[in-house]
Amino acid sequence: MDLDINTDVVIAGAGPVGLLLACELALAGAHALVVERRTEIDPTAKAGSVNAATARLLDRRGLLPQLAAAQEQALARIRSFAAARPGGTVPARLPRYAAHFGGVMLDPALIDERDPLLAGLGPAAEVLVVPQQAVEAILAARAAELGVEIRRGAEVVGFDREQGAVTVHLADGSRVRAGWLVGADGGRSTVRRLAGFAFPGTDPEITGHQAMVEMEGAEKLRPGWNATDTGVYVSGPMAGRILTVQFDGPPADRGAPVTAPELTDAVRRVTGEPVTVTAVHSATRFTDNARLADTYRLGRVLLAGDAAHVHSPFGGQGLNLGLGDAVNLGWKLAAVVRAAAGEELLDSYTAERRPIAAQVLDWTRAQIALMRPRPHERALRGVVAELLGTPDGATRIARDFSGAAQRVLPEGGGGHPLVGTVPPELEFADGTRLSEHCHGGGGLLLRLAPDAPHAPGRADRVRTVTATCPDRPDLAALLLRPDGFTAWAAGSSDAAGLAEALATWFGAPGA
The missing domain is CATH 3.30.70.2450 (Alpha-Beta Plaits)
Structure with a gap:
């Protein structure tokens, strides 16, 4: 069989990362074919929770109710396990930042939720215990709603690079011609190996x-x-x-x-x-094999999730890291597909996501060191446990493991402290929340002052919402990228820097 199929993007891998990437592409007007060698969702026990950054990004796509329902199912199993143990109980309200570092448990009572990076996370911060299989099922249902084409039982065995395209070869003999190929096919990625990405790191x-x-x-x-x-x-x-x-x-x-x-x-x-x-x-x-691709893009081939970075599972960062890749890449790749932006926009994908992955790898290596059953490491474990038993130590771990500390632009580089961060979950006078205005993807210019500026010529890429936020009189306007990060912000009606931010992330007017 030799079926030539044309599509914008082929995604290898229908795990959570590949599915979310396909959904993001669909929201932005690009078509993706997802190919997966497995015929069903992998039942193997993997990540048992999501962090606040992941819950918030899925909230921005309208999936918070599904996450909350999945958490209730997981909690029912946990309560059943606890009830079978003498004195076992599960609190009615889970702590927002339940976590451990190398098996040293954090005391949630020590975490300062007034910390600027932890405050204002909204209702998504109440969602934590959602197993990876549940996340995958939620994203598979969402992909079906968006009309994403998923071909299961189809394995990538090779591809040819061409001028302006990639021809992907599948195990059944069929071929797919696409503009781009993304490897979201796990830590032993076939796409990464065939494309020749360097994958340096430390041995297990x-x-x-x-x-x-x-x-x-x-x-x-x-x-x-x-x-x-x-x-x-x-x-x-x-x-x-x-x-x-x-x-x-x-x-x-x-x-x-x-x-x-x-x-x-x-x-x-x-x-x-x-x-x-x-x-x-x-x-x-x-x-604890820990490796990181030296770049996430070689020409028209890109990597996301475990295909780009592998590490031990401690701290539960793998799923969250991969979903962050997907939401960062999706809108950028779609903009290039639609010719709304040049390929240079994709350079920011590696630049923004690789440093976050590098930090995660180092944190997982540090946890392995704490777990070693040798006298020196046991002594180190005791010292670290004392440090994490302080408000500053516990809060620091909570900020990093929750993803709340992530930035995509250098601090101070955009003029306003919110630039480069995911802003707090603003609540408006009409009863809506910021995330509720992000369900459809795309950019968002939020006007909180009567004389706040507009974004002319980009109505197809940037939606303008005028609202009132009584809790933030210091904020006049906010420009969000489709991934939820702040591209520009102002405390007054001054539009300085807005035109540059619009051009950088959303292209020229009328493009």
Whole structure:
């Protein structure tokens, strides 16, 4: 079979990152074909939560109710697990910034929610416990609503670079001709390998297992994070979930099926308890292999998510990092596809997202160091635990793990302190919130003063909303990029810098 199909963008990978990217392209008027080698959503236990930055970006697309519903389902399972334990309870209201650093748990009571980066996150900050499979299901439903074409059971096996296009070869022999190819196909990305992206980093030293299982002797395991003389383990927060970390090197064959005897051996070695795994519902191995692509774009081939960066799962940053890539890339790539912007706009994708990924990789490496079961690292763990047991330490971790500290432009580079950040969740006099005006994608010029400036000639790319915000008399106008970051802001009716910001991010008038 040799079917030539033309599309704007081919996305390899229908995980959360590929699906969100396809949705963002569709909102901006570009067509994407998503190809995925799996026929169904991967059932393997992965990330168990989202951070505030992810919840807010999905809120800006109208998906907060679905996230909240998924959280309630997850909490029901967690409450059931807690109820089976002596004295086990789950608070009616979860802390907004429940987190750990290398297994050292943060005390939510120490976190200063008045911190400028944590204040004003809106109702999205109440959503935390949403498993990755739920996020993927929500985005798959959204993609279907937007008419995104997803071809499952289709694997990319090669591609040809051409002048102004890429021809993608699939395993079934068919070909797809597209303007652009995006690899969102995971840490062992075929697209990254075939395109020749450099992927430097540090080699693994651990073998980790995460699984949903049935066990005999599970009552002997302490819930939560536990450091032992032989490693680290986590039991819960729902029935059957177990995670182990061993520091005796990476697995000999990471791709082999994970068996009940292997999991039994891992649990017994790390916990010292005579636990037996009797059935495996889903399981995966992981390591602390930490690598980062030196660029996210080579010509007409781009990377997003784990294809661009891999690291250990501690801190739960992988899913959030990848979704941030997708929402950053989607509107930029669509603008280039529609000829509303030149290809130089795509240079900002690597420039903005790669430093954030580099910080995440270093934070995951630091957590591995804290987990090592050796005297020096155990001493270091005690020191770090003391630091995180202070308001400043706990608040610092909360700011970074929540994604609230992320910037896409240097501080002070845009004249107003909001430039380069995602602004607070403003509430308007008509009862609406800022995120509710962002559901359709595109840029947004928010006019909060009667004489605030306009954005002439860009009605197809920048929507203007005039509103009143009683809580922010210091803010007259705000220009948001489609990804929610502030491109320009002013405390008065002065339009200085607005024309430059519009040209940089939204092209020339009438383009």
